[in-house]
Amino acid sequence: MTTATAPVGASKKGALRRSGDWARRAPLLPALILTLLVTQLPFVVTLVTSFMNWNAYYPDERGFAGLDNFKTVLSDPDARKAIIMTVVLTLSVVLIALVLGLLIALLLDRKFLGQGIVRTMMITPFLIVPVAAALLWKHALYNPEYGLFNGMLKLVFGEHAPQVDWIGQYPVLAVIFAIVWQWTPFMMLIILAGLQSRPMDVVEAARIDGASAWQIFVHMTLPHLRQYIELAALLGTIYVIQNFDHVFTITSGGLGTANLPYYIYQTFYTAHDYGLASAAGVVVVIGTQIAAMLALRTVFSIFKEQGR
Amino acid sequence: MSVKPLVPVLVGASIVAVSLTACSGAGGGGGTSGGGGGSGDAITVLMVNNPQMVDLQKLTADNFTAKTGIKVNFTVLPENDLRDKTSQEFSSQAGQYDVASLSNFEIPIYAKNNWVADLTDYSKKDTAFNQDDILKPMTTALSVDGKIYGEPFYGESSFLMYRTDVFKDKNLTMPPKPTWQEVADLAAKLDGAQPGMKGICLRGQPGWGQVFAPLTTVVNTFGGTWFEKDWTPKVNAPEFKEAVNFYVNLVRAHGEAGASQAGFTECLNNTMQGKTAMWYDATSAAGSLESDSSPTKGKFGYVAAPVVKTAASGWLYTWAWAIQQKSTRKDNAWKFISWASSKEYEELVGKTAGYGWSRVPAGKRASTYANADYLKAAGAFAEATKSAIESVDPNNPGVQPRPAAGIQFVDIPEFPDLGTKVSQKVSSAIAGQTTVDAALDEGQALAEAVANKYQK
Numbered sequence: 001m002t003t004a005t006a007p008v009g010a011s012k013k014g015a016l017r018r019s020g021d022w023a024r025r026a027p028l029l030p031a032l033i034l035t036l037l038v039t040q041l042p043f044v045v046t047l048v049t050s051f052m053n054w055n056a057y058y059p060d061e062r063g064f065a066g067l068d069n070f071k072t073v074l075s076d077p078d079a080r081k082a083i084i085m086t087v088v089l090t091l092s093v094v095l096i097a098l099v100l101g102l103l104i105a106l107l108l109d110r111k112f113l114g115q116g117i118v119r120t121m122m123i124t125p126f127l128i129v130p131v132a133a134a135l136l137w138k139h140a141l142y143n144p145e146y147g148l149f150n151g152m153l154k155l156v157f158g159e160h161a162p163q164v165d166w167i168g169q170y171p172v173l174a175v176i177f178a179i180v181w182q183w184t185p186f187m188m189l190i191i192l193a194g195l196q197s198r199p200m201d202v203v204e205a206a207r208i209d210g211a212s213a214w215q216i217f218v219h220m221t222l223p224h225l226r227q228y229i230e231l232a233a234l235l236g237t238i239y240v241i242q243n244f245d246h247v248f249t250i251t252s253g254g255l256g257t258a259n260l261p262y263y264i265y266q267t268f269y270t271a272h273d274y275g276l277a278s279a280a281g282v283v284v285v286i287g288t289q290i291a292a293m294l295a296l297r298t299v300f301s302i303f304k305e306q307g308r
Numbered sequence: 309m310s311v312k313p314l315v316p317v318l319v320g321a322s323i324v325a326v327s328l329t330a331c332s333g334a335g336g337g338g339g340t341s342g343g344g345g346g347s348g349d350a351i352t353v354l355m356v357n358n359p360q361m362v363d364l365q366k367l368t369a370d371n372f373t374a375k376t377g378i379k380v381n382f383t384v385l386p387e388n389d390l391r392d393k394t395s396q397e398f399s400s401q402a403g404q405y406d407v408a409s410l411s412n413f414e415i416p417i418y419a420k421n422n423w424v425a426d427l428t429d430y431s432k433k434d435t436a437f438n439q440d441d442i443l444k445p446m447t448t449a450l451s452v453d454g455k456i457y458g459e460p461f462y463g464e465s466s467f468l469m470y471r472t473d474v475f476k477d478k479n480l481t482m483p484p485k486p487t488w489q490e491v492a493d494l495a496a497k498l499d500g501a502q503p504g505m506k507g508i509c510l511r512g513q514p515g516w517g518q519v520f521a522p523l524t525t526v527v528n529t530f531g532g533t534w535f536e537k538d539w540t541p542k543v544n545a546p547e548f549k550e551a552v553n554f555y556v557n558l559v560r561a562h563g564e565a566g567a568s569q570a571g572f573t574e575c576l577n578n579t580m581q582g583k584t585a586m587w588y589d590a591t592s593a594a595g596s597l598e599s600d601s602s603p604t605k606g607k608f609g610y611v612a613a614p615v616v617k618t619a620a621s622g623w624l625y626t627w628a629w630a631i632q633q634k635s636t637r638k639d640n641a642w643k644f645i646s647w648a649s650s651k652e653y654e655e656l657v658g659k660t661a662g663y664g665w666s667r668v669p670a671g672k673r674a675s676t677y678a679n680a681d682y683l684k685a686a687g688a689f690a691e692a693t694k695s696a697i698e699s700v701d702p703n704n705p706g707v708q709p710r711p712a713a714g715i716q717f718v719d720i721p722e723f724p725d726l727g728t729k730v731s732q733k734v735s736s737a738i739a740g741q742t743t744v745d746a747a748l749d750e751g752q753a754l755a756e757a758v759a760n761k762y763q764k
Binding site (some may be wrong): 012055056057058059078107138140143144145146163166167168169171209250251252254255256258266268269270271272274 | 391396514519583668740
């Protein structure tokens, strides 16, 4: 950090540099402070609330509760089921959406007539409001009486086609596929960006050297895409962990599909137990942190210098 | 290794999950703010965004304010947000809102906590309001120890709706006061009466206000209860199990497809589209079935909620007005309530172009059901609705004395959570994932935890 100031004296130079640094930082401060306020303050409030006995219906009993809320969260079988469901939901959605996204991106990377239109259409699911998408899946597609899936079965196999109760028989899969539908375009977009940044001259060279399409894909394309896939997985995981709309809309948290955000919602809105809901929220953050740290330190190369 | 700089980013991102709980925990804000303060002759009203309320909001300025000079500032919220907002507003007695729309679930709880004002004197002095015209069970449900704390805006009970044309085709008759066993037999005979038609539609969607609204009325009439008078939980008692087994077996054998996720909306669609021959649900559903857009309009008959051991088994639900105890504008607040819940307001809605008699907030006054104009629009179900509401007793809905009021719910703050958790297990039983007995044994454990609080 050298500046154009003349060497007057050591201390003066230091002061000048400091003020110069601050002159550069100052314009950023409002944004930084705002970010801190809107992200960290709610967290602090939640943290404090999680140690309180606070039920909206019992204002007289409000007070410090110690670790009681955390004990309740960790010993509640419904909370444990919600944690397992969150892990299952997140992992399966991210993995399936990644594979589908990769396949679609590889197809869209080729030149063909109407490429632009197809690409826009493929992105559309991601642009739909999640709760609207969930309603669409529940009513227009899964509904056993008037849904599209059973209607298609009848169209193909005739009047006596088997009519499946999609949500009732496969509740977890029903939720997973509705979310996969929404998140595949996101994965596809990031991977497509990766594919298009691939240096084509090297691929050309490999082809001249006699490498097959499969070899090029496995040894050149995939390693190049690794960082993009990791980024897509990381961002996807962060969002899918928080998924609430689909569980709320499609199954109302029933049939064993309640995940942690739904559990928190239920504790907050139907039990009005703000302390317990906050404690559950804090547990989610801590759990997410641990999982993210482990993943970043072991599997992911994206934030390591040697990854390049 | 440059892992560390990422940590703040991650913290920020995962906080989004937590701020779900924090946003309201901080105790205020709220997106829609139209209330607060208000000068002179203005009152603030917090209400749910149901269509009848939205109509009221539109009609207030030109009628109520024009006549009385009292300006009304509305804050309108979706039901869940409203419940959250009212519980915070009233428990802290913030005094920001003078009037709120509350259901008959909240009003007795709020009244016991001294959060809402006693309206008995207001209703006595206001002879034009005519408290005697309000249907008796409504007044009972909104009173604690003989004092009135809320006035109904509109209300409903439950009854059995059935297709008269299908019954005629199959040479079946609906008894005027059917028992559940008769209904189950009819459902078996009606299955497949028309291609793709099921015998009956019953809610199975989880939620204390979804499956457990009709199901608790079935439990009541089978002789079961959530709690006995001394708070002994009875969720896995033989009567409760018998009732839930009956309900689950009926809906699995002759009910709609996808029953475990079917709520009011799904059953309404199915019945309207001619996919079910009978439907046991809210009396307010009849208005939709008989509306001009319904393909099965005019084909329905209505009878009382089916019974077993009790004389009547319908539920009772109402959106009502209450005044916050802390309010400093109680007189003006009562004037608003007296107008909104009046016979004149119903006539105003009925006669105003663009609204009409089918949109009247009904189900609260006896005079509504004597009004020739209303009967012209709602004749098919008006009498059945009135007698359904009049037949219920919110304080004594079962065969045994209860520790708290309520028909399709137990009027304690813990019930929504308890009911929703047990409903998720019942829903699993409807889907065939578990048995009713196992579901209710788990439910009993949850009910015991609630009972501990009250048995102390």
